Amino acid sequence: MPHTADLLEEIATLKAMLIASEAHNLRKDERIERLEKLVAAFRHAAFGRRSEKSDPDQFELALEDLETAIAAIHAEEDAENRAAKRPAKPRAANRGSLPKHLPRIEEVIEPDSLICACGGGLHCIGEDVSERLDIIPAQFRVIVTRRPKYACRSCTDGVTQAPAPARLIPGGMPTEATVAHVLVSKYADHLPLYRQAQIYSRQGVELDRSTLADWVGRAAFELRPVHDALLADLKRSTKLFMDETRAPVLDPGARKTKTGYFWALARDDRPWGGASPPSVAFTYAPGRGGQHAERILQGFGGILQVDGYAGYNRLIAPDRIGPGIQLAYCWAHARRKLIEITRTGSAPIAEEGVTLIRDLYAIETDIRGSEPAARLAARQERSAPILARIDAWISHHRARASAKSPLGEALAYIAKYRGGLGRFLTDGRVELDSNTVERTIRPIALNRKNALFAGHDAGAENWAVIASLIETCKMNGVDPHAWLATTFTAIVNGHKQSQIHDLLPWNYAATV
Known part of the structure; x- marks a missing residue:
């Protein structure tokens, strides 16, 4: 390889x-x-299964x-x-399938003549049907709303007219679907607003980037109650994932960027058959200190699966006020440290550790989707002996490896977090790693590459609100554009705050 x-x-x-x-x-x-x-x-x-080598995104181009x-x-x-009039070689091709919901434009291609060479008439005995995917570039249209005014010829009681419909952007030109399109393009398809403005300009629609930014900011404001409801729903769970990623923010006073962080709180109970819908909520914070995690998690009590960042330790401090949190750690991070050692040359000890961890993952593949009790029983029977071998392997080689060598540091890391790494043996809901939340963060990183930095702390907060809801839509198989357009329409029509939970993406999925 x-x-x-x-x-x-x-x-x-x-x-x-x-x-x-x-x-x-x-x-x-x-x-x-x-x-x-x-x-x-x-x-x-x-x-590949041994691919801890790099982010797959860099391979795409x-x-x-x-x-x-x-x-x-x-x-x-x-x-x-x-040119040679030879038949084309048959080749296997994965052309995909065309969804049934797409509109079909039928065209029938008839022979030049339906008269047989013998003079008789031809009749249809069958047909060949093929389908091709056709795309019409994004088309703009104008919704013209007319509100006739009526008056009585017999009296002077005034003029009757239907009230103007509510709008997400008061006095503005976009429909709710247009604002949804701008948000999805920016936060799901990673198109900055100035590029969107260039695309619209090709259709003859001249919109300033600042105008689009105004729409995004107003939309973010309207979506904050839904984001808050999403975060509250997550914290009612008893098993969550958490991670953080950099969020560079422009600092005009210093004429440079400062480093804030997006903290991601995620839930995915599908591997153990849980009924709660998958979701993620991002929260912006100006730093990476553990106090930010503690603030975000206020009111949560249960298992939190994280990487080895020391800032999470304050969540399990004896003097912590509130429900108790148990930390479960990530075997993918432990394995990554060993794989990094194998890249530099022959490393039989590190390779042995990678093999042992791979054996744990093989068992997880077999039991994925089973109920927690069944997963726990299988782990006690099959994974516990492997974990005992890992413990013996760590103990044996730590006594011989230099503590400052890469191998010594990797062994020390596993030993330090061994308690939380072994929590999957005591609770069937716990995963081996925190990859669930890392996957939700990847689109944030892609947006960061395109936008380079947020323009302000408030801009990063808006970013977190909108990205949370779009990523939750994706996790639930919901079209984010359809959900946003429907949600904006409900909001401008006075959806009750007491029923805000009805607007969460998984409830939209249940109604379509």
Whole structure:
């Protein structure tokens, strides 16, 4: 299995060869074979079972280039076959399926004549049907609202007119669906507002970025009660995940950025058959100190699965006021430290540890979706002996490895958090890792790459509100645009605060 650096170097070499004139002289089959081998190697590096090597996102562009090169060679081959009037080679292709809800535009292609060569009339004995996906670029339309005025000819009691409908943006031009589109484009598709303005301009719709920002800010304000209801619902759970990620924020006074943090609180009970819907709520805080986690978790009592960040320790301090929290830690972080050691060369001790942890994950794959009691029984029978071997392995090698060596530090990390790492053996709801919450943070990181930083603390808070609701929609299989448009309409029509829970994304899913 080649290393990532080797793969990148090989891709660069192969692309140069394909561009150079001598590459044209290679047999097509040979070029395709080499490209397909690289695709397979890259996919294994990015998504294989041992892949703690890098974030898969960094592989996407390379994979796109490789697969595009393969398709270009196939197109060249097809063109030559057509010119020579040879049948095209059959190729396996994953074209996907077209959803039933999409509108169908039927076209019937008839022969030039329905008269047979013998002079008789042809009759239909069947047909071939094919479907292709067609896209109409985003089209704007104008909703014209007319409110006729009526007056009585027999008296002067005044004018009768229907009241103007409520709007999310008072006096503004966007419909609720338009504001939803702007939010989804920014927070789900990672299109900054100035790029959206450029796209709209191509349709002849001139909108300032500042106008779009005004819409986003007003929408965020209206969505805050829903975000608060989401966070409150999460804290009523007895098992949650938590993590944090950087949120660079512009600091105009210092003419640079300062580092705030998005704290993510997530729930996903599906692995053990829990009934609570999956969800995530982000909260912005100006720092990473444990006091922020404590503030966010006020009122929560139960198991909290986290990484090894020391700031969480204050949550289990003896003098903590409120319901007790039990910390469960993340085996993926422990494994990552060992895998980093194996990258630098032969490391049989670290490789042994990776293998033992992999055995724990294999058991989790078998029991995923089972009830907590069944998961716990399987773990007591199958995982406990492996964990005992891990304990013995740590004890044996810590006595021999330098405490300051990478191996010594990795062993010390596992030993330090061993209590929380073993909590999955006492509660069937606990996962082996905190990957659930890390997955919810990835879109935040993508947005951060595009936007570089938030313009203000308040901007980061709005970011957290909207991202929470969009990511929760995605976790529940709900179209965020449809949910936002419906929710905005309900809000402007006076949805009661006492019934705010009805607006949460999973309740929308239950009604569609």
